Amino acid sequence: MIYTCTLNPSIDYLARVEDFKEGQINRTSDTFIYPGGKGINVSRVLKHLGIESTALGFTGGFTGAFIKDFLTQDHIQHDFIEVSEVTRINVKLKSHKETEINGQGPVISMENQQNLLQKINNMSKGDFLLLAGSIPPSISDDFYADIAKKCKDKGIHVVIDAAGEPLRKALKHQPFLIKPNHHELGELFQTNVHTKEDAIFYGKKLLEAGVQNVIVSMAGDGAIFLNKDSVLVSNVPDGTVKNSVGAGDSVVAGFLSQITQERDYATAFLYGVAAGSATAFSEDLCTLEQVESLRKQIIIEEIL
Numbered sequence: 001m002i003y004t005c006t007l008n009p010s011i012d013y014l015a016r017v018e019d020f021k022e023g024q025i026n027r028t029s030d031t032f033i034y035p036g037g038k039g040i041n042v043s044r045v046l047k048h049l050g051i052e053s054t055a056l057g058f059t060g061g062f063t064g065a066f067i068k069d070f071l072t073q074d075h076i077q078h079d080f081i082e083v084s085e086v087t088r089i090n091v092k093l094k095s096h097k098e099t100e101i102n103g104q105g106p107v108i109s110m111e112n113q114q115n116l117l118q119k120i121n122n123m124s125k126g127d128f129l130l131l132a133g134s135i136p137p138s139i140s141d142d143f144y145a146d147i148a149k150k151c152k153d154k155g156i157h158v159v160i161d162a163a164g165e166p167l168r169k170a171l172k173h174q175p176f177l178i179k180p181n182h183h184e185l186g187e188l189f190q191t192n193v194h195t196k197e198d199a200i201f202y203g204k205k206l207l208e209a210g211v212q213n214v215i216v217s218m219a220g221d222g223a224i225f226l227n228k229d230s231v232l233v234s235n236v237p238d239g240t241v242k243n244s245v246g247a248g249d250s251v252v253a254g255f256l257s258q259i260t261q262e263r264d265y266a267t268a269f270l271y272g273v274a275a276g277s278a279t280a281f282s283e284d285l286c287t288l289e290q291v292e293s294l295r296k297q298i299i300i301e302e303i304l
């Protein structure tokens, strides 16, 4: 079974404003409301690709109810823990540039946190657990590391798509996969990652730190996959970016959709990149048809 865990889900309110002007009343030309949060996006893309998962995390109030209703309607299993404050609303403003305002998220009590850990105790060897997104301020930044250790002891494949200290602290527990973008990779090593060569250099340092598989996404500049056996470099397909929210999550979902079906790493990586670009080129998250069509444009090269 694949579990996705979003500690800090959101409603994503996408507002398109043709010529945004700061400090003035702006009118939208288009708006969309989606359930959000990185793990939830991964569960949604997995469903589009025909793979079942169960979405875990904390939801509260009317915004939390919207997320659960949306997933239920899409036949995506979920088992969220109800918290007393409302789930956040994140604003994604699309104008000349993409601007995001992400909320802090509700307070999560110790009891709620223990309830989540209990659900992880009930998972089985061989399961996949994705930990994705920011940690609400009321939760310690050791939380992902604690879960990663628990997973290692239980033989669960833990995948982490997060940034900063929560990610850094989890590295020593040998996660199965992490997917930093090139900025997040640079942040881990207090440097800037500009080129594919930089990404390979620092990606190898993550393998030395114990991570089993690494994908470094570099937006329109391609992506890198590394593990102890190979380093793979991918291009990205041509297209017009409409909304990059969830593109990184789609890379994780595309990869998981294949690796959990026992396909090889190169195929999983290719599907990851195809799904990432298919989402970047869409208003909402990608569909299977879009992924299958873009996959033909992707070339994976092995670096020896």
Ligand SMILES: Nc1ncnc2c1ncn2[C@@H]1O[C@H](COP(=O)(O)OP(=O)(O)OP(=O)(O)O)[C@@H](O)[C@H]1O
Binding pocket: 180, 181, 182, 217, 218, 219, 220, 221, 222, 223, 236, 237, 238, 239, 241, 244, 245, 246, 247, 248, 249, 251, 272, 273, 274, 275, 276, 277, 278, 280
């Ligand atoms: N300009 C682009 N052209 C083609 N594909 C793109 C472009 N930008 C992003 N993508 C696709 O989206 C994937 C993820 O992008 P990126 O490296 O920006 O990750 P991220 O920062 O985690 O994404 P997110 O926008 O979801 O936070 C890329 O690997 C690629 O497949």
Ligand SMILES: O=P(O)(O)OC[C@@]1(O)O[C@H](CO)[C@@H](O)[C@@H]1O
Binding pocket: 008, 010, 011, 012, 035, 036, 037, 038, 041, 090, 102, 132, 133, 134, 135, 245, 246, 247, 248, 249
């Ligand atoms: O604040 P976080 O948890 O880092 O990121 C949350 C978020 O920006 O990530 C998703 C896209 O990856 C969105 O659905 C959501 O709004």
